[in-house]
Amino acid sequence: MVAACMHTLPTGVELECRTSGQPGQPLLLFLHGFPEGAFIWDSLLAHFGNCYRCVAPNLRGYGKSSQPTAISDYRAKHLVEDLAALITIEGAGNAACVIAHDWGGAVAWGLANRYPAQVQRLLILNSPHPGAFLRELQKNPQQQAASQYMHFLRRPDAPELLAENDWSRMLGFFQHPDGSLPDWLTPERQQQYRDHWNLGVHGACMFYAASPLVPPRPEGSEDELQDIRGLSLPEEMLHIPVPVRILWGDSDLALHPALLDGLEQWVPRLQVEHLKGCSHWVVHERPEAVRHALTDFLSQHHS
Numbered sequence: 001m002v003a004a005c006m007h008t009l010p011t012g013v014e015l016e017c018r019t020s021g022q023p024g025q026p027l028l029l030f031l032h033g034f035p036e037g038a039f040i041w042d043s044l045l046a047h048f049g050n051c052y053r054c055v056a057p058n059l060r061g062y063g064k065s066s067q068p069t070a071i072s073d074y075r076a077k078h079l080v081e082d083l084a085a086l087i088t089i090e091g092a093g094n095a096a097c098v099i100a101h102d103w104g105g106a107v108a109w110g111l112a113n114r115y116p117a118q119v120q121r122l123l124i125l126n127s128p129h130p131g132a133f134l135r136e137l138q139k140n141p142q143q144q145a146a147s148q149y150m151h152f153l154r155r156p157d158a159p160e161l162l163a164e165n166d167w168s169r170m171l172g173f174f175q176h177p178d179g180s181l182p183d184w185l186t187p188e189r190q191q192q193y194r195d196h197w198n199l200g201v202h203g204a205c206m207f208y209a210a211s212p213l214v215p216p217r218p219e220g221s222e223d224e225l226q227d228i229r230g231l232s233l234p235e236e237m238l239h240i241p242v243p244v245r246i247l248w249g250d251s252d253l254a255l256h257p258a259l260l261d262g263l264e265q266w267v268p269r270l271q272v273e274h275l276k277g278c279s280h281w282v283v284h285e286r287p288e289a290v291r292h293a294l295t296d297f298l299s300q301h302h303s
Contacts, residue, residue: 002045006064007057009085015057016064017086018042020049027092028294029083030056033102033127034153034204035162035170037063037196040283044099047291055090057083059104061203063196074203074210080110087118094118097298099290101125101283103207112240121243123297125282125290126252128259130213131238131266136259137215138229143256147215153208159201167194170201174281177253184284243269245297247290249278271297 007015018038028048030041038056045054058065060082061074068074087095098119100108105127112119128136136143152158162170171193174185208214216228244267250257263270273293278285 001049002042007086007089009082009089011081011085013060013066013068013082014064015060015066015082015086017058018045018056019054020045021051021053023053023091025051025053026096027087027090027094028052028054029087029095029098030054031083031098031100031104031108032056032059032062033100033104034207035173035193035197035201036102036283037193039192039196040101041099043287044283044291044294048294052096053090053092055086057086059107061206063199067200067203069202071206071209074206076107076110076211079107079207080114083107083111084115084118087115094120097121097123097294099123099125099294100127102127102280106130109240110237112242112244113237116241119242121245121297122240123294124244124246126247126249126255126280128255129238129240129263129266130233132259132261132263133213134228134231134233135262136256137213138231140256140258143258144215146254146256148217149254150208150211150214151217153205154214158205162201162205163197167197170197176279182279182281182285184281189284238266240267241269243271243297243300245271245273245293247273247275247282247293249275249280249282249285251277252280254280 002018002020005017005019007017032038032040038058041056045056048054061067094117098108105124108122109129112122137147171190175181212231214228248260260272275286275289283290
């Protein structure tokens with residue numbers, strides 16, 4: 001049984017959460033990406049609720065969670081602190097596993113780096129480690145090209161443009177390369193997404209506006225090129241001491257598999273599983289693979 005609740009954090013930020021299981025059971029924290037919402041995890045919440053306390057928040061800026069208006073409110077530090085506070089409010093001390101996709105994964109990497117005592121293990125679904133993402137944006141023309149969409153989402157008018165024609169641009173993010181919509185995106189699921197986006201997408205776009213990890217534009221100025229090429233992340237921000245399992249759809253149009261190269265330097269306790277023919281939308285496309293990977297990961301004993 002999946003329920004809904006609102007958690008108010010010490011900062012005053014409210015996070016709308018979908019939950020299952022009893023408080024006091026080991027905690028599983030599920031983090032969605034763009035342009036998704038907490039509802040994408042419902043089948044996993046129903047499955048794991050017997051043995052775990054499952055919590056899937058709408059991240060700040062999404063759904064009925066707080067949607068602050070300033071770009072600075074979406075800096076990584078604040079997003080990470082939201083989740084650390086949520087784990088504390090749930091009374092678990094730490095999460096048995098954080099399961100995270102896309103932007104949720106970006107925040108989860110930061111959470112495991114800054115608050116490793118609050119995360120026992122991390123299951124990442126198509127979300128690049130920040131060190132690898134910076135490297136590929138600086139040096140890999142393929143990844144630079146694949147990430148150009150980020151410039152559109154950073155525009156001040158992006159929320160209005162996305163809402164045009166009953167969210168046709170937003171639904172376009174889910175399209176196959178030939179322009180067709182995937183089978184999982186049923187009319188009912190499309191409406192679920194539209195209802196979610198109608199609550200506001202300004203905050204969702206702010207994640208992009210606040211991030212320093214932006215590809216250089218082909219026609220960009222020399223200043224813009226220098227911005228990304230001159231950017232570096234402190235090594236201490238990149239180390240992930242907890243066990244990490246990555247489930248990666250290899251047919252992701254936005255995130256190339258080269259992002260997985262060299263992760264061992266930052267993630268010493270790493271397992272990677274490739275999903276052939278799977279796109280970016282792993283949770284929708286391969287729900288059984290996600291369920292199996294999480295079950296297996298939770299059964300492993302990590303010292």
